[in-house]
Amino acid sequence: MPLSPQDRKRLRTIGHHLKAVLQTGDKGLTESFTEELNRRLEDHELVKVRVNAPTRDQRTELVNALCDASGAELIQRIGNIALLYRAAAKPNPKLSNILRAQD
Template sequence: MKLSNKQKQFLKGLAHPLKPVVQLGGNGLTEGVVAEIDNALSHHELIKVKVPTDDREEKALIMDAIVRETNSVKLQVIGHTLIIYRQSEDCKIQLPK
């Protein structure tokens, strides 16, 4: 799914007040965590995921894997927080044209 810059800015604005829905633990990115993120995306469409690791390369790899495994769009990374979006069948969020 391709989003225009206007749509990305709109979604970032919606994501600003949100709290992280999923937080990775000591085991890192497991199948259960990916399933939970997938479930949260189906329910909310726009979520934040907290990836608490100090290694920049590892954090980037984990975030890329999350986006790839969930077929979502990476909107923004702020510190340890990843903001992702995936449209559901219900289309809860109405995107601008």
């Protein structure tokens, strides 16, 4: 289900103060990177990823590939930082950035 503009705005507000938890390397999108991204999304639901690619087009392709591989939705992309969201099946109140922001 696509997010409403109000949901996107709320997620951008929560994600503003987050730091990038993952960074793509020279190898780009590997299986181990995808597994780690899935683990982080399941724990935190909302994560920032730093995408290291030389050109804007390559960054866009890599971010789209990340979203496709993980099932996450791109909330915002500024430069080489992408904010990704995927709702967890059973969110952990101690780890979820969404639940912690509500407190």
